[in-house]
Structure formats: C-alpha cells, structure tokens
Amino acid sequence: MALIVQKFGGTSVGSVERIEQVAEKVKAFRAAGHDIVVVVSAMSGETNRLIGLAKQIMPQPEPRELDMIVSTGEQVTIGLLSMALLKRGVPAVSFTGNQVRILTDSSHTKARILQIDEERIRDELQAGRVVVVAGFQGVDEKGNITTLGRGGSDTTGVALAAALKADECQIYTDVDGVYTTDPRVVPRARRLEKITFEEMLEMASLGSKVLQIRAVEFAGKYNVPLRVLHSFQEGPGTLITIDEEESMEQPIISGIAFNRDEAKLTIRGVPDTPGVAFKILGPVSAANIEVDMIVQNVSHDNTTDFTFTVNNNDYEKALGVLRQTAESIGAREVGGTTDIAKVSIVGVGMRSHAGVASRMFEALAKENINIQMISTSEIKVSVVIEEKYLELAVRALHSAFELDAPARQGE
C-alpha cells in the first residue's frame, strides 16, 4: 500500500465526462489499496474565461483581485470530482489551497509555496477518504488567496507529495511519458522508462513541454519520485527520479532536445577591455530580455566577437539595444538572425564518459551540418545550427547515440 499524489490538468478534467473518467481511474487505484491525494486544475478554458472577464474591467487586472477570481476555477473542479467519487461509493472530500493550508508568499499571480500544513489531509486519509485538492492556489499569511502562476498545479502536486512524503507523484497529461526526442521529428523515438531530475530539467528547459520546470526542480530538491502518465491510456509512463549510480545499464545520452524559438545576435570588433561582457549584456537584461546561450570568441587585434541567443519574440528589441551599445563602446558591427535552431544532447551518463561532445560533432559533420555556436554543461551539449537542418540533425543524433527503438517486424 502506497501513498500516491495524482495530478490531473485542465484537459483531463475539461468536461463532466472526463471528470467521471478521472474518478474511475482514482477509484481503481484506491481499490488496489493505495491512499490517494488528487490535485486538479480548472476545467480547460475556464481560467481563460475568468481572466477574460477580469480584463473586460481592467486590461491589467489588479493581482490580488485577479487571484480571487481565477482561483474559483480549481474550486469548481474539486467539488465536481469529489461528487464523481462519492457517486461511485468512494469516500472523498475536497480542499481549497486555503483549507489545506498551502502557505505561500504574497506575490499574487506568481506566488511561491512556503509551507504546507498536511495534518488535515493526513486525518482525512486515515479516515479512509480520497482527498481532492485545488491545484495552482494557496493562501498568504494574512489569508489572501494567491495563485502560483502558469503550470502551478504541477507544483502543488509535487509540494503536497513532498509534505506528505508520498511514495510517488503522478502527473497525468496528454502524452504517455517522456520520449528520447519529439516523435513527430523522429518516428523511432522511444518512451523512457526512467530519467533523472537533472536530465528532465534540461529537456524541459529546451522545449519539451511535458512538465513545468518549477515542479521538476521542486521534486528534485525534495526527492519526490515523479511519474508522467497519459490521463486516459494505460501504461507505466516515465519515472523521474534521482540519479541512481547503481543502475547497471545507464545510457550515455537520455534524449535529444531542441528549440526553434531562439534568435542569434552578434556584435563584432568589440574593444577587448575588462567588463566588456557586462557592458554588452547589462543593457539587454535591463530591457527585460532573457539571454540563453552566450559565446565570446578569443580576442585578436585587441578586439573580440560576442554572440548570444534570445527568444525570437525579443529579437527586434534586442537588436535595437545592441546597436546602441555598439555605438557607445565603439564596436565594429552588429548582426543577427532568427533563422537558427538549438539542438542538445542530454544525459547524466556523459559525466563519466569522455568524448560525448566529439561524437555529437562527428554525427553532425557527417551530414554536412555547420555548427554556429556550442555551449556545454555537465549533462548537456547544445549547438546552434541553421534552422533548416534541425530535423536532419535530431535524427542523426538520435541514431548516433543509439536511442532509436528496435525496428518493428516488417520494417
């Protein structure tokens, strides 16, 4: 018998019929002898409807009142799911974030969880009830209702699992697990049985939208085993857990992530003096533009070239900032393009295996794909390439690192 926290997102509870299906699933887990805490989001579309109402009155809604309004979405779902369970003879009770209570700071619309008082949930579990908790919301010290920001329900699930020392936190989604790469690009992509928190973080930050980064960080920090599963299909999903050294057959690379949403900017002929990086990136960050990869070439003739990437949406703005900077610091020229893509290999295995990067570069070279930028971390190597080569690069790397699923009969 285990204690399991199950989180169902907006699509999984998007209609009365789907709520009934979720209730069936919860009932089955309970029948298997488990204690269950369910975390749910608002029915899909509901949060946007509520925000829409608020914006009709205030185009920039006041955050405290917006939280007051938006938090009602989850409150409706917990009531409906509890009823669907009660109807099936499953004892159930719903709780808002305030009732649990999930204490947060007072940063309305993007609050952070400070503490969870799990006593009342424990009492209800001991009384044999399924506890249904509203995701995405909490309460600050003064009793104001707060929300955790987009994807906050995942965080609620993980935080509850941590507080209750649950055996597993199951995140139900519209995919049946985490894949070695996007199956739309590589048909032979495989579902991973397991992946580490660190790898999942890299995959998520590189555009794999299965889980919210914040929830993965939280799970890693408190060592909560996370499982990604399909809401309405059977299957083991993918378990996200700590890096178990004892694992016999750890693959070197777990997955290939990629991102088409970046743009590259370059400033050339920058006088190479101390503090030049700050002089260039300070104004960019002051303009609220987030910078991803940064590469500075070795200096020659006392000047250096400096390249970085930003989100496509910020490209024009960043270019403007950079042109001003170039003038003020006496750089030679400024250029850039949105016509790039970033491809990354991710895996904790590369820590103990030399030559992973060169194997990557070799695979790309074989396909005549030119690498424009390189950036490495302990468990990741990212390259920027011309966007049109993206699919080719991902498939080549997927094969080179032996991630392809076995060919099926007849293939």
Add this chain to the structure above:
Amino acid sequence: MALIVQKFGGTSVGSVERIEQVAEKVKAFRAAGHDIVVVVSAMSGETNRLIGLAKQIMPQPEPRELDMIVSTGEQVTIGLLSMALLKRGVPAVSFTGNQVRILTDSSHTKARILQIDEERIRDELQAGRVVVVAGFQGVDEKGNITTLGRGGSDTTGVALAAALKADECQIYTDVDGVYTTDPRVVPRARRLEKITFEEMLEMASLGSKVLQIRAVEFAGKYNVPLRVLHSFQEGPGTLITIDEEESMEQPIISGIAFNRDEAKLTIRGVPDTPGVAFKILGPVSAANIEVDMIVQNVSHDNTTDFTFTVNNNDYEKALGVLRQTAESIGAREVGGTTDIAKVSIVGVGMRSHAGVASRMFEALAKENINIQMISTSEIKVSVVIEEKYLELAVRALHSAFELDAPARQGE
C-alpha cells in the same frame, strides 16, 4: 459620515457593464464621505450554471461539495467589483465569507450565521478602503465552506450591518421601494417612505417579494435600519425600521398584501372531542404540507367544521390526507377549492385603533364581496375571498384606508 452596508443582487451585477454601474454608485456614496461595505451575489445565471454542472454528476448533489462549487459564483463577483472600484481610483478590497470570517453552523446549503468577526473589515475601512464581501456564504468551525440558502445575500448584508453596527443596510433591487400594494393591481399604489420590520414581515410573508423574510427578521432582531432601493434609478426607496411611537402621523394601515397561491380545505361534521385539531392537522403536517390559515367554527350538535388553507401545489395531496382522516375520525364530509385568494391589511397602527377590522369588512361588503374565512393578528387582518374578486377587493381596501396617491394633474 455614516457606515453603510450596500447589498447588490444577481441582476444588479449580472454583466460587466452593470458591475461598472454599481462601482459608480459606490464611488458616489464614498465621495459623500461614507464608509462603505458592499455585499454582492453571484452574477445572475451563474449559480444556476454551477448547480447544473453539479447535477450532471450527481442529480442530488452532496451538500458540502455543492457549497464548495456554488460559493465560487460570489467569489468571482467580489473580485470583479473590486477591480471596477480600483479602476476608478477607489481603494477597495474583496473578502470571501471565510476571510471575513462569517462563522456559520455546518448545515450545508442552508447554513445559519453564528458569528461575524468584523475586525478585519474595520481595519480595512479605517485604512480608507471599500470592503467588498461575498454574500450567501460562510465557513463552519472546521473551515468548510457553507452557503446560506436562497436569498442568503440579503442575510449576509444585514448580519454584517448588525456586526459593524452600521447606520444603514441598503438592499438594492429591481423595484424602487416597498409599495402600499402591488402597483399592477392598484395604479395609485404609493411607495412607502417608511415601514416597520413587523409590517414588512407580514407583507413579505404575504407574497411581497422585495426582501427575504429571514433578512427582515434578522434586521428586526438586531435593529438594523434597512432601506430598499432601486439599483439603477435615483430615489430614497423605503426605510424599514423599528416602530417609532413618537411618529406623529402614523397611518393605521401601511399596505394591502395579497396572495393567489392558496387553496382552502374544509372537513365538516367532525365529532367535537378534545384533540380534534391535532387529529386533523397532525397527518397534514406529517405529509410535509405547510398550513397557513386555520379556522374552526363553533360547535353545534356536538360536531364542528374545520377549515384551513395550504399552498396550491399541496392541494391534491392535502385533500387525500384529509379524506383518510375524515374516515378514521367519523367526519361527515370533505371539500375544498383552489379558487380563492387571501387579502390582508397590514399596519402597526391598528394596535391602537379599534374598528379597523370592521372598516375592512364594510369596504368589502359595499362591493358585495363575500368573506369565506377571517384570521387576525396584532398588526394584520386577513380574509379569504373568491379569487375573481381579488383585484376589486384590493382596490376597495386601498381606497378605504386612504392609501391612494393623490390624483395627478389631469386625472
């Protein structure tokens, strides 16, 4: 400078436009120097939408979870109205029933208010804010969300006014006050400047739907001056207050109330033994039928006739019960009709004026209207007449008691 509680119902906040209008009204009151607490209902239609969702899952929704769901309606409105005030530069803050807190018993869907902790509201008022409170909802000792039942927002308004010792509780509706009788029946009906709680209770229980009976009782008990006003028209409305003996020109009768929804049942030739009333009405009340007027004629030949009225909807059921009773107690016959109406004159003035009832009977006799039943209380005389004479009776009484508005120029 006064402390005023203002309550706006579902129709008054039924759209974003109307919420903006309410904000304008509140702003004007605040500009006049008043401290304002606003109580709002859910936007019209919203409560029914939420109940509909719940019933899709559970035709008889579990009460605790239904309260969880339904209470979100008011929560959305308080957020929206607060934003509409903030947008106008009026400092405002919203509170749920739990946040106030409005402590109730645990009778979900029909909870009763036990206590209001008004400290937080006072703090916010002192800080210069308009406080917007969700009507209809509260919280029990265990922190479960409760609702007060239909019309509960009126009760919230009155209870808050009592707790805060407000100078006035204003109930905004779709009529501009309480009238001497229904203006659709008597075009010269007058809006009353003032009416006592007792009179209002009699008027309300007789079918005048302006206010919830419970709210009037509550206001009377705690002596909270209540004012009924039109949401979107200017005017002083009607003040409902205690019976001020010093009032110089107290009219004898304040209004004529009537009710078409009653049916009359008679059991004749009942052996007149002690306990006969209980033998007849016991089974009726056991069948969950509410009885209104009861008349027992003086006995002759050791038998008596017994007549009572019930709601039209219960007529057939009551007739069945009565037939069984007649058989078991040896009564002669049972009869009844739905073809009746009840007309009442209401006024605290009749306490100190003799002959009010006979003046009523005289006015009806002049119009050849036969009286079938009579029932009196301290401040009310009710008669049952044939339904077709209803309008004629009301107009005759309205004139006889000098309630008609002065004839307008040209009339």
